[in-house]
Amino acid sequence: MKPERNAKQALAMIGRWKSETEGNIAIIFALLTIPLFLLMGFAVDLQQVNTSKNRVQYILDSAVIAGAREMQAGKSDEKIKKYIKNYFESAMKAQGNNVDCADPVSTIVSDSQDISVTVKCDQPTSIMHLMGTREIAFGVTSASTYGIGKVDIAFVFDVSGSMYGSKMSALKDAADTAIDVLIPEDDDGTTGEVRISMASYSSMVDAGDDYFKKVTNLNPSRTYYYTYTDRQKVGEETYCRRYRRNGTCRRWGTRDVYDDVEVTESKTINNTCVKERIGDEQFTDEDPGAYAWIEAAEAYGYMQNGRVKWYEETCNPIGPLPMTSNRDKLFDYIDDLNATGGTAGHLGIAWGWYLIAPDWDTVWPAGSDPYPYDEPDSAKAMIIMTDGEFNTQYDSSEGNSFEQSQKMCDAIKAEDIKVYTVAFNAPKAGQQILAYCASGDDFAFTPESSEELKEAYTKIAQSISDLRIRY
Structure with missing residues (x-):
């Protein structure tokens, strides 16, 4: 107890x-x-x-x-x-x-x-x-x-037929505004160096009189040939028109002799339109030397109703404008834009890149040669614009225009080039490819009206200007 x-x-x-x-x-x-x-x-x-x-x-x-x-x-x-x-x-x-x-x-x-x-x-x-x-x-x-930096900029304009009329007027107004932001009228050059280049595309790209031979190894005036087989008179032969009963000829005559003959006709054209690059350098910015040509527009002969007809490949005749800080040259280029043809967007993207690519300094005139990618205190930017879907290509071995554009944009962004895109009242396919090419969501614009287009180009110009601001 x-x-x-x-x-x-x-x-x-x-x-x-x-x-x-x-x-x-x-x-x-x-x-x-x-x-x-x-x-x-x-x-x-x-x-x-x-x-x-x-x-x-x-x-x-x-x-x-x-x-x-x-x-x-x-x-x-x-x-x-x-x-x-x-x-x-x-x-x-x-x-x-x-x-x-x-x-x-x-x-x-x-x-x-x-x-x-x-x-x-x-x-x-x-x-x-x-x-x-x-x-x-x-x-x-x-x-x-x-103002301590240098900026190389390439504007790429869609000038296909769908841009005709009010769309083209809106584009010109918006592009002019962007130039005013990037290179103000009273800019004395103390805020750094801004150089702007411009390229336009439709069914092809016009390489321009001064640059066509450098990139194709052809002359602007060139001749194409078409060979076909035609049955033609090749001579005459004597024959007996009437015989005697004993088999001897009473009356002699002559008749034409025909045979199949190869005939070659020619067509001389004079334009500076170009298509895709060929060879291993198709999606690079390598110098367009003897082993990296760009395909030129051609002429093709064909038979119609027994006669030879010719089809000549053509493009919107607006050549590239190499980089410049001259406002008048930029405004003049914009004023001269007109609309016609299809939409080979991958070609426009390529030529926008070529205008700011360092290895292309062998093509462009002095003062327009692009800075190296590793140039201190420098930046590069592209502005790609379309109002449609990319629907025209010539060499399909690397895919259609949409697929070739993807490969081109991948290579461009790999060089740390800032890519801005403007899909102006464009269909879904056009918006998709430009969204893919843009450097990010904030770099892709989809304006639906002329006012929104102007606002988009203004924002892009301000953003590019910000590339020159250091903290």
Whole structure:
């Protein structure tokens, strides 16, 4: 019985201890709750500050980019500062932040094209104000250097028949706007070097009088032949028209002799239209030397109603414009665009690449030779446009125009060329290939109206300008 009595006594002692200490534990817990609550409150407030700081940083970075664009447009320092201030305040208001920020302070060094902007803000607290801290101050800084880079750009225009009329007018207006953004009228060259080239395509590409022989090893004026078999008179023979009874000839006559004769007719054409590249270099930017020719347009003879007819391959006669910073040349090229023919999109993509490809410096004139891919402080960009689906090809051994375009775009993007695409009121197939070619979702545009087309080209031009802004 003794062990049972010891156990009862132990339980009684625990009960008395519990009743005597229960009040003390409650007091200790209550005292600990206050600092724990404040600690959690501090964490919440600090997290809010961090979130607000990141948001303000993003807005300030955007304001600096906007200011750099104003610098590109040749605005004065005071106008740039005012623009940055208005941009920042408008963006903050649109975000609905409860952060109280002072006016951004901008510093501009015109000689080096540097912009530095600092803003100081106060974040109201949620919990810490109970301890007397009503706000937490933080600062954000953003800076950029503009105009230290070189940009080689290729515009690629669809000038097939479906672009006739209002579509072509809208394209010209949008392209002019892009030129104004990329090379402002009062640009004195201190903001870096922007060179723009242009190519257009329809059923083929016109290589241009100055470049056709370099890429085909043929002359613009060339002769094609068609050989066929024709039954022709080859002579005459004497024959007896009337015999005597004894078998001798009473009256002699002559008649024509006919035989199958090979006949060759010729057709001389004079154009500078080209088709796909042939050989192992079909999807590269290798120099178009003697072993990497590009196929030229041809003429084909055929028989119709006993006579030879000729079919001549032709294209929209708009040759390429090698890279230039001359606004007048660019505007003139755009003005001369016209619409006719099919849509060989893979050829347009190829020639857009050739215009900015370093190895093609043997083709283009001095001053238009592209920079090497690894040129310091440089970038390359292409803008590919269509309003239809790619439906014309000549060499199908590598697939149709859609499939050849995919291979070409893969090779272009592998060289870190930024590819922007514009599918202007295009069908699904046209949108699909341009989405594939684009450097990302943000690089692919699908405008449906002339206003949206102009907006797309403006955004692309601004984005390309941003390639020259360094943080």
